Amino acid sequence: MTKMSGAKALIKSLERQNVEVIFGILGGALLPIYDHFGKSKIRHILCRHEQGAAHAADGYARASGKAGVCMATSGPGATNLVTGITNAYMDSSPVIALTGQVPTTGANTSYMIGRDAFQEADIIGITTPITKHNFQLREAAEIPETVKTAFYIATTGRPGPVLIDVPKNVQTEVAEIEFSNGIQIRGYKPTSNPHPLQIRKAAELLAEAKSPVILAGGGVITSNASRELLQVAELLMAPVATTFMGKGSFPEIHPLSLGSIGMHGNPVANKLLCEADVLLAVGTRFSDRSTGNLDSFCSPTKKIHIDIDTAEIGKNIDVDIPIVADATKALKALRERLTKQLKKEGNSAWTKRVKEAKEQLNPPSKGASKDLKPKALLQKLRKLLPENAIVTTEVGQNQMWAALYFNALKPRTFISSGGLGTMGFGFPASIGAKVACPDRPVVDIAGDGSFRMTEQELATSVMEDIPVIVIVLNNSVLGMVAQWQRMFFEGRYSAVKLGSVPDFVKLTEAYGAQGFRVGSIAEFSKAVKKALKSNLTTVIDVPISLEEDVVPMVPPGCGINEQVGDY
Amino acid sequence: MENGRTKVIAALVENKPGVLHSIANMFRRRGFNIESITVGPTEQEDLSRMTITVNGDEKTLEQIIKQMNKLIDVVKVSRLEPENIVTRELALIKVNVPDTRHRSDVINCVEVFRGRVVDVSPEALTIEITGTPDKIDAFLNLMKTYGIMELARTGLTALSRGVRSIRIDE
Numbered sequence: 001m002t003k004m005s006g007a008k009a010l011i012k013s014l015e016r017q018n019v020e021v022i023f024g025i026l027g028g029a030l031l032p033i034y035d036h037f038g039k040s041k042i043r044h045i046l047c048r049h050e051q052g053a054a055h056a057a058d059g060y061a062r063a064s065g066k067a068g069v070c071m072a073t074s075g076p077g078a079t080n081l082v083t084g085i086t087n088a089y090m091d092s093s094p095v096i097a098l099t100g101q102v103p104t105t106g107a108n109t110s111y112m113i114g115r116d117a118f119q120e121a122d123i124i125g126i127t128t129p130i131t132k133h134n135f136q137l138r139e140a141a142e143i144p145e146t147v148k149t150a151f152y153i154a155t156t157g158r159p160g161p162v163l164i165d166v167p168k169n170v171q172t173e174v175a176e177i178e179f180s181n182g183i184q185i186r187g188y189k190p191t192s193n194p195h196p197l198q199i200r201k202a203a204e205l206l207a208e209a210k211s212p213v214i215l216a217g218g219g220v221i222t223s224n225a226s227r228e229l230l231q232v233a234e235l236l237m238a239p240v241a242t243t244f245m246g247k248g249s250f251p252e253i254h255p256l257s258l259g260s261i262g263m264h265g266n267p268v269a270n271k272l273l274c275e276a277d278v279l280l281a282v283g284t285r286f287s288d289r290s291t292g293n294l295d296s297f298c299s300p301t302k303k304i305h306i307d308i309d310t311a312e313i314g315k316n317i318d319v320d321i322p323i324v325a326d327a328t329k330a331l332k333a334l335r336e337r338l339t340k341q342l343k344k345e346g347n348s349a350w351t352k353r354v355k356e357a358k359e360q361l362n363p364p365s366k367g368a369s370k371d372l373k374p375k376a377l378l379q380k381l382r383k384l385l386p387e388n389a390i391v392t393t394e395v396g397q398n399q400m401w402a403a404l405y406f407n408a409l410k411p412r413t414f415i416s417s418g419g420l421g422t423m424g425f426g427f428p429a430s431i432g433a434k435v436a437c438p439d440r441p442v443v444d445i446a447g448d449g450s451f452r453m454t455e456q457e458l459a460t461s462v463m464e465d466i467p468v469i470v471i472v473l474n475n476s477v478l479g480m481v482a483q484w485q486r487m488f489f490e491g492r493y494s495a496v497k498l499g500s501v502p503d504f505v506k507l508t509e510a511y512g513a514q515g516f517r518v519g520s521i522a523e524f525s526k527a528v529k530k531a532l533k534s535n536l537t538t539v540i541d542v543p544i545s546l547e548e549d550v551v552p553m554v555p556p557g558c559g560i561n562e563q564v565g566d567y
Numbered sequence: 568m569e570n571g572r573t574k575v576i577a578a579l580v581e582n583k584p585g586v587l588h589s590i591a592n593m594f595r596r597r598g599f600n601i602e603s604i605t606v607g608p609t610e611q612e613d614l615s616r617m618t619i620t621v622n623g624d625e626k627t628l629e630q631i632i633k634q635m636n637k638l639i640d641v642v643k644v645s646r647l648e649p650e651n652i653v654t655r656e657l658a659l660i661k662v663n664v665p666d667t668r669h670r671s672d673v674i675n676c677v678e679v680f681r682g683r684v685v686d687v688s689p690e691a692l693t694i695e696i697t698g699t700p701d702k703i704d705a706f707l708n709l710m711k712t713y714g715i716m717e718l719a720r721t722g723l724t725a726l727s728r729g730v731r732s733i734r735i736d737e
Contacts, residue, residue: 310633310636
């Protein structure tokens with residue numbers, strides 16, 4: 001036991017969790033904690049808006065696989081984190097949010113919790129439905145245990161954000177503090193080992209399958225199960241489709257890769273999924289954007305569902321063989337069982353069908369397109385970036401084009417807001433990813449509408465020397481909603497035109513970063529190469545037509561095999 | 568209501584602030600409907616027991632239990648099978664009986680239902696009655712003819728029959 005302040009105990013507790021970096025903005029209710037940053041090896045990155053801090057922590061978490069930490073002061077600081085926390089919750093990302101809070105007690109009794117004090121917000125009440133768990137500290141002595149527990153909850157089982165609210169008097173209170181190891185939470189014991197009987201049943205079903213398909217979700221990436229996924233796929237010679245969140249879990253240039261399914265999925269993935277007699281789904285929650293109309297989603301297909309979250313089993317679709325387990329462990333067990341079970345030499349008819357379908361539905365582009373169209377641009381970008389480069393996206397058309405045309409080759413290299421669909425996520429997330437992986441190029445594929453929502457983080461990127469590349473597909477319009485207005489509202493545009501301001505090159509330069517505007521694929525390549533070489537924060541403004549659609553597309557309410565438009 | 572029965576869930580939860588909020592919040596957010604909820608301390612000081620009755624199909628009940636289990640402060644959740652439980656509810660009923668001729672009728676009813684008259688005033692009788700919700704419903708039906716001035720029901724609470732119990736193994 002050592003006597004120290006709550007603020008010091010908090011920093012020490014974070015150090016004990018190997019926290020290297022915190023994205024945050026301070027404020028009155030955090031002053032005692034911030035007083036300790038100079039003395040700690042933890043790097044504090046000052047963001048320009050708390051939403052940016054939360055997304056950066058999220059991007060850091062997804063790129064590194066470790067918990068990302070963000071911090072904000074009481075009241076508006078804390079409420080500004082809310083979008084970022086919700087985003088992390090929807091995509092199961094381990095984010096720790098630390099918030100300042102007004103004191104629980106004090107000599108000045110008008111300034112305390114529950115009395116509507118200055119900069120007081122009920123952040124516990126606000127974040128209850130958007131966190132895996134949250135804590136409000138009551139005394140300094142609770143700090144080590146609470147921090148340890150928060151990290152454990154955030155990073156184990158199905159990961160998710162955890163918030164710790166730290167009243168100011170708890171930060172200043174000096175108490176005997178004890179740091180200990182070990183965790184015991186009686187209400188939280190995540191299952192990770194698969195049930196052997198379920199594995200046996202699944203292996204039997206898969207061994208007899210005529211046209212098996214694997215659907216890999218974000219859980220495969222979270223669990224670092226890509227190697228096991230590849231082994232099972234090759235063993236079964238089963239093609240692998242991913243969900244949007246699963247993009248990167250399976251190399252998209254592999255002969256068995258079908259790309260991602262869903263509303264803007266790859267046509268071959270949507271088509272072959274519906275031809276499967278057995279579907280092995282791993283780490284996916286069957287979201288509506290992935291499945292389309294549930295009534296027609298693989299209804300005759302036998303389904304095996306591996307997920308670490310029991311509540312996801314049977315939530316959206318009924319399955320034949322549920323397996324509650326960690327994806328890596330389940331796939332390993334399945335592989336071992338299948339190795340014993342599989343007798344036949346491949347399944348040549350299905351292999352042939354997969355090959356044909358890919359050739360028919362995903363024909364290779366004819367020659368190199370010179371037009372500055374999203375498809376050509378993203379395919380070019382893939383060639384310009386090394387395999388391990390990290391790509392984040394904003395939300396909207398830019399995101400769906402990236403999903404369709406940018407091949408992700410490795411896990412944790414494609415980072416996007418899948419569940420919440422948060423415009424403004426990609427740029428701060430790219431900053432977080434770059435902090436996690438400073439030696440790898442990080443690129444945010446953006447739209448002009450999304451980028452403007454968190455563009456102020458250019459200051460963070462420049463001042464903290466975190467060089468990332470932003471590619472703004474600039475159609476001067478809120479592109480995805482404009483597309484829907486064209487398709488489903490007879491072309492009546494309403495409130496979607498953003499106009500030609502700002503000039504993104506000038507805006508970028510105002511922040512002290514470099515900006516390029518490009519008019520052709522050749523100029524685009526040159527700009528990307530320059531950005532990669534310079535290692536400076538770069539924004540590449542790519543004017544594109546406002547009429548550009550993301551196709552193919554599954555119209556809302558239709559089944560995923562009822563896609564319209566060509567790949 | 569499937570099989571014409573309300574479903575009963577019992578949960579052991581951490582006895583600390585905010586737990587009821589997080590459970591109620593989950594029900595609201597996911598669109599589940601609580602019919603009644605009772606909360607109280609248990610034989611273990613740091614645990615509370617909740618008895619929640621819900622109205623929904625099997626699938627909904629399964630989701631409710633799974634979602635409750637995900638909450639960190641929920642230590643244990645069990646579904647109580649209607650045929651294997653003892654259920655009780657308590658009601659306080661204020662009945663309007665200004666006419667003394669009717670009073671003995673009401674008191675007779677109270678005796679038949681093994682209730683008690685806990686307060687008497689010139690205008691009204693206050694009755695305490697304990698039993699299964701069906702029994703209380705039946706009694707309330709009878710009292711309607713006299714006029715119910717005020718009614719407070721606790722909601723259902725329940726335990727399994729026999730030695731079976733919801734406990735946590737420390």
